[in-house]
Amino acid sequence: MPTSMPDIAHSADALQEGKLDWVGMGNIELPLLLSSKGLNDTPVTAKADAFVSLDREDAKGIHMSRLFLALDSLSCEQTLTPATIRSVLDSFITSHEGLSHSAKVTFHFELPLRRASLLSGKQGWKNYPVMITANLANGRFNLELAVDVTYSSTCPCSAALARQLIQNAFEEKFADQSLDHASVHAWLGTTEGILATPHSQRSVTNIKVKLDEHCQEFDILGLVNMVEDELKTPVQAAVKREDEQEFARLNGQNLMFCEDAARKLKALFEAENYPDYYIKINHYESLHAHDAVAYAVKGLKDGYRV
């Protein structure tokens, strides 16, 4: 007569009694089919973190396989949408009847998006790090979308200092001469003329937006487009020389301290009326060995903190 297997999580007493905020698994490998506005359903390779609260003080443990198998069904049978995430969290809680009142899940993945070049009409892929976090507690569903957008920032102070050097060089070159249009024009096209350029650097904004709890559809493309249109100088995918020249113009016409970038996005997100938002600006300075950093949040009492 086969004996039944011991079920420690079910039968054993807790070594030490007490509630736990979250118990579960981290870094679960999970292929998903993402559904997001403006995109074909996109296969992504995600890492998932899955948790329930342990509210019964004398319970030995949760049932991890139940969380794992609920995520496996999401991966194999459904697309990733706000509704399917909510139903996964529902199943986390119902599969832990009497043990858990709350559940949360996080999906981290890279989303490949087709990006158009500035002028040449070419296209190329760019990957965007995305994190979707959801939790369900006492019937309240919270959903958050986080994305990183990489761009170029050119320093306004450095640009002013470079312009001064160019003016000084002009004085030196053409002092006490009648100005000949052609020779000035030629001089401006030389490194002797434009003898200084401002420093610019690759920069990343980490963005988190709280989505409405009745949100039906992710719009990751819309969020990325809105941020890149506002910053004007996202790093490029396909670049021909005409694109590179336009990129140089955009950098020259959109000089940005980290404060400027943060204020631009704060104003944008205020206008978009997100329930809450978090912005971190990282300028990985080419002038310094350290970064220039700025933060902005909506400032709600129970909202994002910096």
Ligand SMILES: Nc1nc2c(ncn2[C@@H]2O[C@H](COP(=O)(O)OP(=O)(O)OP(=O)(O)O)[C@@H](O)[C@H]2O)c(=O)[nH]1
């Ligand atoms: N709760 C908990 N389980 C763990 C941990 N480490 C490993 N496990 C194992 O997770 C496995 C899955 O637990 P359960 O989901 O309860 O597995 P099960 O009893 O076969 O499934 P059910 O019949 O649905 O309860 C068990 O074999 C546990 O030993 C841990 O730190 N905490």
